[in-house]
Amino acid sequence: MSILFQGRATGATAVKQNLWNRFVMFWVHHVRQAITSLGEIWLTPASSLLTVAVLGVSLTLPVTLHLMVKNLQQVSSSIDQAAQISLFLKADTNETQIAELIALLQANPEVADVQFIDKGQALAEFTAESGFGEAFSYIEDNPLPHVMLVSPKNTSSLAASALLDALKQERYVELAKLDIGWLERLDAIVSLVRQVAMAVALLLMIAVLLVVGNTIRLMILTKKDEIEVMKLVGATNSYIQRPFLYTGIWLGFFGGILTFLIEELLLWWLKHAIRGVTQLYESSFSLQPMSLAELGYLLLVAISLGFFGSLLAVRRNISQIEATGL
Amino acid sequence: MLRFEQVTKSYSGGFVALDRVSFHLEKGEMAFLTGHSGAGKSTLLKLISLIERPTTGKVFINGVDLSRVNRGQVPYVRRDIGMIFQNHKLLMNHSVFDNVALPLVIEGFSGKDMTKRVHAALDKVGLLDKVRCLPHTLSGGEQQRVGIARAVVNRPPLLLADEPTGNLDPDLSKDIMNVFEAFNQVGVSVLIASHDLSLLARMRYRTLTLKNGRMINDGLTYSGADE
Numbered sequence: 001m002s003i004l005f006q007g008r009a010t011g012a013t014a015v016k017q018n019l020w021n022r023f024v025m026f027w028v029h030h031v032r033q034a035i036t037s038l039g040e041i042w043l044t045p046a047s048s049l050l051t052v053a054v055l056g057v058s059l060t061l062p063v064t065l066h067l068m069v070k071n072l073q074q075v076s077s078s079i080d081q082a083a084q085i086s087l088f089l090k091a092d093t094n095e096t097q098i099a100e101l102i103a104l105l106q107a108n109p110e111v112a113d114v115q116f117i118d119k120g121q122a123l124a125e126f127t128a129e130s131g132f133g134e135a136f137s138y139i140e141d142n143p144l145p146h147v148m149l150v151s152p153k154n155t156s157s158l159a160a161s162a163l164l165d166a167l168k169q170e171r172y173v174e175l176a177k178l179d180i181g182w183l184e185r186l187d188a189i190v191s192l193v194r195q196v197a198m199a200v201a202l203l204l205m206i207a208v209l210l211v212v213g214n215t216i217r218l219m220i221l222t223k224k225d226e227i228e229v230m231k232l233v234g235a236t237n238s239y240i241q242r243p244f245l246y247t248g249i250w251l252g253f254f255g256g257i258l259t260f261l262i263e264e265l266l267l268w269w270l271k272h273a274i275r276g277v278t279q280l281y282e283s284s285f286s287l288q289p290m291s292l293a294e295l296g297y298l299l300l301v302a303i304s305l306g307f308f309g310s311l312l313a314v315r316r317n318i319s320q321i322e323a324t325g326l
Numbered sequence: 327m328l329r330f331e332q333v334t335k336s337y338s339g340g341f342v343a344l345d346r347v348s349f350h351l352e353k354g355e356m357a358f359l360t361g362h363s364g365a366g367k368s369t370l371l372k373l374i375s376l377i378e379r380p381t382t383g384k385v386f387i388n389g390v391d392l393s394r395v396n397r398g399q400v401p402y403v404r405r406d407i408g409m410i411f412q413n414h415k416l417l418m419n420h421s422v423f424d425n426v427a428l429p430l431v432i433e434g435f436s437g438k439d440m441t442k443r444v445h446a447a448l449d450k451v452g453l454l455d456k457v458r459c460l461p462h463t464l465s466g467g468e469q470q471r472v473g474i475a476r477a478v479v480n481r482p483p484l485l486l487a488d489e490p491t492g493n494l495d496p497d498l499s500k501d502i503m504n505v506f507e508a509f510n511q512v513g514v515s516v517l518i519a520s521h522d523l524s525l526l527a528r529m530r531y532r533t534l535t536l537k538n539g540r541m542i543n544d545g546l547t548y549s550g551a552d553e
Contacts, residue, residue: 228415
């Protein structure tokens with residue numbers, strides 16, 4: 001559309017094109033520009049590589065912390081599943097009372113499973129496993145109580161402790177224990193780590209934004225003359241800034257890929273060390289790598305950081321370059 | 327086509343580059359703008375291409391008041407004006423083709439249509455055989471002609487040239503002027519700023535003379551300034 005000359009056909013509108021053609025051309029144009037921007041990155045390998053490296057390394061830390069939280073949560077939840085309440089019965093409880101209690105517990109809708117351990121059986125087990133077998137033979141009475149292991153239906157620590165409080169009130173129960181103290185502590189640590197990760201991620205994202213912005217700013221400055229000429233022949237700011245935005249997107253994309261590669265390397269390196277630790281704890285823990293969805297999120301975040309970093313730079317710098325022309 | 331009404335341009339510090347300048351360039355007219363360096367020629371052209379804005383007074387192109395054109399519309403105004411610069415303003419690391427195609431690319435042309443127009447423009451300035459060259463491999467006159475091809479490639483109704491023959495020898499200057507005359511003959515309005523007096527004398531077109539920012543002569547020949 002011409003502002004000065006009514007009816008002067010300008011631009012591609014001069015050529016009659018149908019809507020579909022224009023739609024196709026729009027995308028062809030964007031793809032072409034994206035590829036051109038990729039070429040620009042190729043032309044300045046040193047500064048582009050440096051920026052991609054900064055991006056990759058900066059994003060690695062929050063991603064590592066995220067994976068740490070994820071794996072810790074896996075540990076805590078696998079233990080949470082096994083949360084059991086131990087009921088230590090009064091010493092003078094007899095067989096019929098025990099049967100009565102078992103029936104009562106099994107009828108409780110909160111209870112998933114009840115397992116009874118006879119005190120004789122418990123003593124035998126303890127003698128065999130503890131290594132104090134000799135010492136026990138000197139004791140005449142069995143000092144151990146009957147024990148019932150109650151698995152709650154709802155294994156969350158809150159529901160389990162509610163059940164614990166209820167079971168404490170039972171007539172034959174001397175003592176009821178639910179060992180969730182350390183689980184709560186683990187949960188607290190996990191949430192602390194998660195919050196640290198968020199704070200670190202936020203700071204590093206700001207840093208990445210500034211680094212990308214600065215790289216694009218330098219690119220704009222080196223192309224100052226070219227931008228001036230484009231303005232003189234009638235290019236709009238949005239037309240001039242588009243290739244720089246694509247450059248930002250590419251920098252973000254490559255930064256994200258680099259983060260993924262560093263992360264994989266790190267996991268591979270840590271695997272052996274972690275296996276050593278888990279073997280000591282006789283745990284079947286296996287390190288959870290980054291999932292496909294998480295890789296997707298990582299790339300999305302990296303690309304948007306690249307985009308917004310470059311938007312920051314073009315907004316400030318391109319409108320400042322004025323055609324001084326003639 | 328192009329009308330100045332009592333236009334004054336003063337810069338901060340009190341320097342008055344243009345002082346109450348008025349003139350009217352008709353549609354399809356060709357005119358020269360002359361005067362010493364510093365007389366205000368470049369400022370006048372900058373006001374037309376909206377690189378600068380007047381302090382007071384109004385500039386009209388085809389009846390449109392340029393003071394009512396906002397920042398976002400400036401690029402669209404420039405697409406209607408072909409501009410030729412003394413120092414060519416070419417993109418040195420792009421081919422002649424890319425340079426000439428630039429205004430078309432900006433307007434969204436592509437493919438065969440664009441190629442056809444670029445070739446037509448280069449043909450008019452006689453550089454069709456240099457289409458794949460880089461600008462720095464061309465001579466000064468050839469670079470200037472690439473600049474002209476770029477200015478006319480989207481067929482603007484108004485052509486501005488700032489010292490288009492500034493660094494060229496008389497023969498080349500004449501060639502360039504012939505190119506301008508050819509465009510003028512197909513109806514394009516042309517305004518050429520030049521201090522090449524012998525050229526002006528030979529061409530015998532309307533000549534606007536500036537001195538210290540004031541329009542001191544508007545006539546067929548150059549006569550006013552104290553040479």
